[in-house]
Amino acid sequence: MTVKPQDPALIGRFVAGPKGGNLGRADSTPNVTVRPGAEIVVLLADVVPAPDEESLTVKSPALHGPLTVEKDSPDDPGCKCDDGSTVYAGHATVRDDLRPGTYALTVVSHHGQSTSTAQLKVAGEPVTSRRP
Known part of the structure; x- marks a missing residue:
């Protein structure tokens, strides 16, 4: 019997953007x-995903808590990942008490073996949910 370790992650995209957008460049x-x-969608595309990881957890001081991104998520904006990537997506609300700045979004995949980070820029007046 031959045992082969899992290949390391090959993250092609790790991005976030406003919910309802297409997450293009x-x-x-x-x-x-x-x-x-603001509500955001977070998308991660892994060319070499671990075969048994259906979801991943994104952590950031910009979010209220950990965010679960999943395969086949309704939040996947239809990524045109023609490289065979597995797409993980999910949505969250950015904390409304943040000061302007850049905040790290961090995800650990491959059962703790691979860490990826993206940067989220936050600025402007807070979005309010109150309606007149």
């Missing part, structure tokens, strides 16, 4: 700035 990190309190 112009409307996702690092090119987009989101407001405190």
